[in-house]
Amino acid sequence: MSENTSLVSAGAGIANRNRRYVVWFYLLNLAFAHFGATTFNDNAHAILDHSLHADKLLHGFNLGVFIEFLGRPEFGASPAATHPAMIFAVVFFLANLLFMPGVLLGYASDHRLPRDEFYRVCGRNVWRFVRLFLFFIVIAGIVAGILFGALNALVAAADKTSNERLPFFIQLLGTLIIFLVLTVIRIWFDLAQTEVVLRDQPAVRKSVAAGFRSTRRNLGRLLGSYVVIAIAALAVLVAGVWLWEAIVPPSSVLGAFIIGEATLLLLLAMRFWQRATAVAFYVSERAEPIIEEARSVPAFPAPAVP
Amino acid sequence: MLVRLRFTLCLIAGSMAVPAFGQTGSDIEMTIPATTSAINSATPLSQRVVAYDMDAKYDAKAHTLEASETLTYHNLTGQALDTFPFHLYLNAFQPTSTWVREGKREETRGQNFEKWDKKSYGAEEIRSFEVVGQGDFTSRLEFIHPDDDNKDDRSVVQVRLLKPIPPDGYVQFKIKFHDQFPETLERTGWNRDFVLGGQWFPKVGVWWHGAWNCHQFHAYTEFFADFGVFDVKLTVPQNEVVGGGGIEVSSTNNPDGTKTVAYHAEDIHDFAWTASPHYLIYNDTFQGSMGPVKLRIMLQPAHWSQVQREARVLKESMDRFDRWYGPYPYKSLTLVDPDPGSQAFGMEYPTFITGGTTWWEPEGEYFGSAETIEHEFGHQYWYGMVATNEFEDAWMDEGINQYTQIKVMSSIFGASTSNLNLWGVTAGQTDEDRFFYVRLADLDPIAKNGWQYVDSNTYGGITYGKTALVLRTLENLIGEDTMRQAMHTYFLRYRFTHPTKEDFLKTIEEVSGKDLRWYFNQAVYGTQVLDYGVLRIDSTPLDWYKENLKEKKGETEYICNVWIQRKGEFVMPVDVEIKFDNGDKVREHWDGQERWVRYAYQKKAKIESVEIDPDHKIFFDRNNFNNSRTEEANGAPARKLTNYWTCISQFFAQFLTWWLV
Numbered sequence: 001m002s003e004n005t006s007l008v009s010a011g012a013g014i015a016n017r018n019r020r021y022v023v024w025f026y027l028l029n030l031a032f033a034h035f036g037a038t039t040f041n042d043n044a045h046a047i048l049d050h051s052l053h054a055d056k057l058l059h060g061f062n063l064g065v066f067i068e069f070l071g072r073p074e075f076g077a078s079p080a081a082t083h084p085a086m087i088f089a090v091v092f093f094l095a096n097l098l099f100m101p102g103v104l105l106g107y108a109s110d111h112r113l114p115r116d117e118f119y120r121v122c123g124r125n126v127w128r129f130v131r132l133f134l135f136f137i138v139i140a141g142i143v144a145g146i147l148f149g150a151l152n153a154l155v156a157a158a159d160k161t162s163n164e165r166l167p168f169f170i171q172l173l174g175t176l177i178i179f180l181v182l183t184v185i186r187i188w189f190d191l192a193q194t195e196v197v198l199r200d201q202p203a204v205r206k207s208v209a210a211g212f213r214s215t216r217r218n219l220g221r222l223l224g225s226y227v228v229i230a231i232a233a234l235a236v237l238v239a240g241v242w243l244w245e246a247i248v249p250p251s252s253v254l255g256a257f258i259i260g261e262a263t264l265l266l267l268l269a270m271r272f273w274q275r276a277t278a279v280a281f282y283v284s285e286r287a288e289p290i291i292e293e294a295r296s297v298p299a300f301p302a303p304a305v306p
Numbered sequence: 307m308l309v310r311l312r313f314t315l316c317l318i319a320g321s322m323a324v325p326a327f328g329q330t331g332s333d334i335e336m337t338i339p340a341t342t343s344a345i346n347s348a349t350p351l352s353q354r355v356v357a358y359d360m361d362a363k364y365d366a367k368a369h370t371l372e373a374s375e376t377l378t379y380h381n382l383t384g385q386a387l388d389t390f391p392f393h394l395y396l397n398a399f400q401p402t403s404t405w406v407r408e409g410k411r412e413e414t415r416g417q418n419f420e421k422w423d424k425k426s427y428g429a430e431e432i433r434s435f436e437v438v439g440q441g442d443f444t445s446r447l448e449f450i451h452p453d454d455d456n457k458d459d460r461s462v463v464q465v466r467l468l469k470p471i472p473p474d475g476y477v478q479f480k481i482k483f484h485d486q487f488p489e490t491l492e493r494t495g496w497n498r499d500f501v502l503g504g505q506w507f508p509k510v511g512v513w514w515h516g517a518w519n520c521h522q523f524h525a526y527t528e529f530f531a532d533f534g535v536f537d538v539k540l541t542v543p544q545n546e547v548v549g550g551g552g553i554e555v556s557s558t559n560n561p562d563g564t565k566t567v568a569y570h571a572e573d574i575h576d577f578a579w580t581a582s583p584h585y586l587i588y589n590d591t592f593q594g595s596m597g598p599v600k601l602r603i604m605l606q607p608a609h610w611s612q613v614q615r616e617a618r619v620l621k622e623s624m625d626r627f628d629r630w631y632g633p634y635p636y637k638s639l640t641l642v643d644p645d646p647g648s649q650a651f652g653m654e655y656p657t658f659i660t661g662g663t664t665w666w667e668p669e670g671e672y673f674g675s676a677e678t679i680e681h682e683f684g685h686q687y688w689y690g691m692v693a694t695n696e697f698e699d700a701w702m703d704e705g706i707n708q709y710t711q712i713k714v715m716s717s718i719f720g721a722s723t724s725n726l727n728l729w730g731v732t733a734g735q736t737d738e739d740r741f742f743y744v745r746l747a748d749l750d751p752i753a754k755n756g757w758q759y760v761d762s763n764t765y766g767g768i769t770y771g772k773t774a775l776v777l778r779t780l781e782n783l784i785g786e787d788t789m790r791q792a793m794h795t796y797f798l799r800y801r802f803t804h805p806t807k808e809d810f811l812k813t814i815e816e817v818s819g820k821d822l823r824w825y826f827n828q829a830v831y832g833t834q835v836l837d838y839g840v841l842r843i844d845s846t847p848l849d850w851y852k853e854n855l856k857e858k859k860g861e862t863e864y865i866c867n868v869w870i871q872r873k874g875e876f877v878m879p880v881d882v883e884i885k886f887d888n889g890d891k892v893r894e895h896w897d898g899q900e901r902w903v904r905y906a907y908q909k910k911a912k913i914e915s916v917e918i919d920p921d922h923k924i925f926f927d928r929n930n931f932n933n934s935r936t937e938e939a940n941g942a943p944a945r946k947l948t949n950y951w952t953c954i955s956q957f958f959a960q961f962l963t964w965w966l967v
Contacts, residue, residue, distance in 0.1 A: 044944035052934035054943035064737020089959035
């Protein structure tokens with residue numbers, strides 16, 4: 001437990017010292033979502049700005065009026081409004097794929113990473129990260145497919161009983177187990193990504209193997225750390241939704257914006273916290289200074305990990 | 307014991323009250339019992355045409371039923387009858403039936419029959435068919451298909467007698483039949499160890515308007531039958547908890563591990579029952595204006611925590627109907643909470659309704675069990691007692707019931723929150739009806755045979771949604787009190803009969819004292835869509851031509867113009883309210899005959915806003931957003947929704963990235 005705590009707090013320390021990464025990624029997240037919502041925004045203004053009926057959406061939230069709004073031909077086919085958001089979500093994912101090597105290197109460094117170095121390491125690792133992503137997709141896809149298939153079969157079997165709660169709880173428990181298994185795979189690949197960047201490892205399969213070994217040997221410690229942070233993220237989400245519902249007046253667009261964005265910022269920070277924890281673990285596990293093996297990476301001392 | 311003794315005495319007294327023996331088609335004296343033991347009335351309430359006496363044994367493992375039926379039919383048609391059609395509804399659950407063909411075409415109620423599942427098979431096979439005094443007719447039965455040319459449909463069978471039954475005569479049929487229930491389809495059948503026996507026995511058609519009315523079972527139509535008396539004995543395994551229509555007369559354990567439960571019902575036109583080992587029973591009483599009604603709520607164990615909520619909604623619904631529309635005259639009402647996941651939820655049978663809930667249903671969510679209970683109870687009036695033809699006039703049971711649902715649910719839970727009031731999100735019953743109607747507004751009229759709608763969505767959107775909205779608007783045209791009085795009159799006048807659409811419409815005209823043909827012709831018989839909109843508003847300074855004109859609020863004079871457009875074909879007079887920026891308001895009344903109208907004013911004020919139907923009396927305007935226009939834009943609603951959407955998009959992007967990178 002104390003090991004977990006130290007790892008989590010070490011990760012928190014790293015993420016906190018490098019808050020700028022969270023802020024930058026949050027701004028990217030917000031900007032892309034804003035771009036994705038442009039069509040929605042334009043259509044909404046066209047329908048609602050001059051209509052008194054829109055009042056039922058401002059002072060309260062009448063679901064019937066909202067559905068009617070979505071159904072208006074002037075709103076456009078809903079894909080026209082929703083697809084841009086999906087596309088920009090993918091763009092945000094690609095941005096993460098592209099810039100995450102720089103973040104990982106920054107996390108492993110005890111000083112502020114120069115901008116050119118940040119971009120250099122990002123560029124050097126693009127293809128490696130794409131390959132790691134493909135590895136991840138194949139492995140996580142197969143595992144998730146098998147587990148979800150088994151879960152569906154279990155739920156279907158439970159559904160044959162007259163105990164109405166049983167399928168729900170099996171679904172809940174099964175989803176939780178799948179979440180844990182996928183988290184393990186995520187840890188494995190977080191470590192592999194860290195290895196790729198900090199070792200400047202061109203053969204990603206070696207990093208995948210190394211990540212697997214580290215995860216297997218330290219499963220309890222790593223999984224415990226990740227789960228603690230995930231629980232914190234869930235608490236943030238619940239608190240954000242509760243605050244939104246409890247203290248933001250229905251007509252306060254600004255209040256809803258502040259609460260919503262604060263929640264999303266914190267949620268994003270949680271994932272970076274997990275990343276920082278993986279880096280802290282990786283560095284603490286390595287006896288020799290990482291700089292010695294990172295061929296073209298500038299020298300930096302290992303971060304202080306308790 | 308005392309209750310049982312009282313009941314027995316009542317039965318004896320009832321059966322002695324009216325010895326209605328009649329002329330028969332045979333030498334045997336036949337009669338329809340005139341008992342009144344199941345109703346809070348000293349005399350029969352309906353003109354009893356049929357008496358069903360059935361004895362059925364249910365095999366819970368095979369989901370089959372062996373039964374005998376004795377049907378006594380009183381010929382009140384005024385003419386001799388030599389043919390009798392019978393519904394065999396369970397035969398609809400066969401791959402070549404009209405019901406399945408239509409279901410596959412329409413994906414009715416989510417059943418798309420992508421592939422045929424053996425568990426969906428249902429059958430109602432007549433093993434023997436005797437006409438008392440005329441012999442065995444089993445081999446003379448012929449399947450007919452009055453609605454289509456599907457020769458493989460076996461949902462209606464007809465018998466032609468050797469000797470016709472004279473006017474006011476009686477005929478008795480003795481039928482032995484075998485049922486195979488499907489895994490619940492169309493509110494009947496089994497699910498796990500639960501069964502709901504609906505439309506399970508050969509049921510004679512209705513002689514209506516000079517002909518037999520006995521339609522095939524269609525994918526989204528319901529039922530039509532004559533009033534009478536039902537005596538039903540059900541034999542089931544002893545571990546089953548059983549419920550049925552009418553009152554329970556007796557329950558006897560048999561030596562073979564089964565038990566026989568007997569039911570008696572009067573002045574109803576259908577009988578349904580249910581059995582499951584798991585039901586928990588909650589008994590209550592509603593004090594109606596005709597006497598006490600014994601309520602029996604049969605709940606799934608996981609839903610027991612909701613029993614008080616269910617009882618409350620049921621009793622409050624009964625209270626509103628009793629006070630507003632008329633009394634519930636039966637001595638019993640059974641509310642069934644069917645097996646979770648079954649297709650038996652939300653169905654009405656006389657004195658027997660099914661609800662449906664989940665173990666997690668939160669307070670503030672009323673479109674689930676609360677609405678279902680109210681809706682199905684409402685059918686005790688609009689279908690149960692006012693027994694309209696559900697095949698041909700579906701709107702008269704579903705739509706009128708949907709209208710009264712708006713009234714009752716709004717009375718219980720508030721007009722704007724009667725559908726949903728959860729976490730700041732609200733919806734009223736009319737919102738729900740608009741949701742179903744608006745998308746399909748012009749495809750079909752209200753007055754149409756139920757099976758001839760474009761598809762099941764239109765059937766639902768028009769018969770339920772449009773009818774409710776049209777009647778809610780009508781209420782505003784003639785006044786709420788007048789509308790309630792009209793509904794009350796309609797109920798009292800046509801209960802225990804089979805009224806037509808014109809019976810209903812003429813009653814409203816009669817009570818309101820208004821000629822409403824212009825409205826009914828468009829709203830009920832037509833497909834015209836109602837859509838009014840503010841086309842344009844303009845405030846131009848009177849001295850616009852002067853150079854260096856400086857506008858001053860309260861001093862500058864304007865020519866103000868408002869254009870109102872009738873965008874749809876539905877013509878209806880509307881009020882228009884114009885607000886000026888000095889606080890003045892002007893109300894105009896437009897007959898809507900032309901396609902547009904312009905109102906012009908000369909004032910020391912500019913137009914601030916224009917609103918059509920400012921009192922919100924019209925509920926089926928297809929587009930409510932264009933009913934008003936403000937001079938100044940208010941971007942806050944759009945910003946609010948965009949903010950929601952942005953947050954959702956951000957969350958989605960983060961979630962995607964959390965797992966993938």
